[in-house]
Amino acid sequence: MTVGMNVLFRVWRRGYSADDAYGGSDEEETQIGDYRGRLDEGSPSKMLIEQGIEVDRVGTVLLRVGQAATQADKAVTESDQLEIISPANHPFINKRFVIHAVQHMATHPSQRRNIIKLTVKRTDWSRTEEKTGY
Numbered sequence: 322m323t324v325g326m327n328v329l330f331r332v333w334r335r336g337y338s339a340d341d342a343y344g345g346s347d348e349e350e351t352q353i354g355d356y357r358g359r360l361d362e363g364s365p366s367k368m369l370i371e372q373g374i375e376v377d378r379v380g381t382v383l384l385r386v387g388q389a390a391t392q393a394d395k396a397v398t399e400s401d402q403l404e405i406i407s408p409a410n411h412p413f414i415n416k417r418f419v420i421h422a423v424q425h426m427a428t429h430p431s432q433r434r435n436i437i438k439l440t441v442k443r444t445d446w447s448r449t450e451e452k453t454g455y
Contacts, residue, residue, distance in 0.1 A: 326357040329407035358384040382439040
């Protein structure tokens with residue numbers, strides 16, 4: 322394991338299947354892959370926490386994708402979701418973040434050490450239902 326890459330992420334892609342017999346379509350999820358990485362979380366502003374029920378948590382993820390970044394079906398893109406699946410004692414275990422930006426390294430795409438930088442966002446409740454009365 323690379324030093325500092327202490328979180329195992331699962332990447333999900335959401336989409337819609339073809340129309341069914343009734344003219345609608347179902348939402349489906351596809352697992353893109355599991356990658357090691359590092360999550361650096363930014364802190365929300367105190368004003369946002371006090372003002373509303375929802376708080377946006379923004380973070381930066383360094384993700385080691387290796388040569389998977391060159392494969393079209395394995396490439397991580399905007400609007401994909403990251404789920405933290407390991408370690409078991411991580412505060413965001415089984416939580417998902419939405420990818421807002423993807424930045425690739427300036428190295429050759431087929432290098433094994435290929436790392437991408439992601440800007441991710443997650444919305445949390447700043448107050449529980451007991452505190453708000455809803």
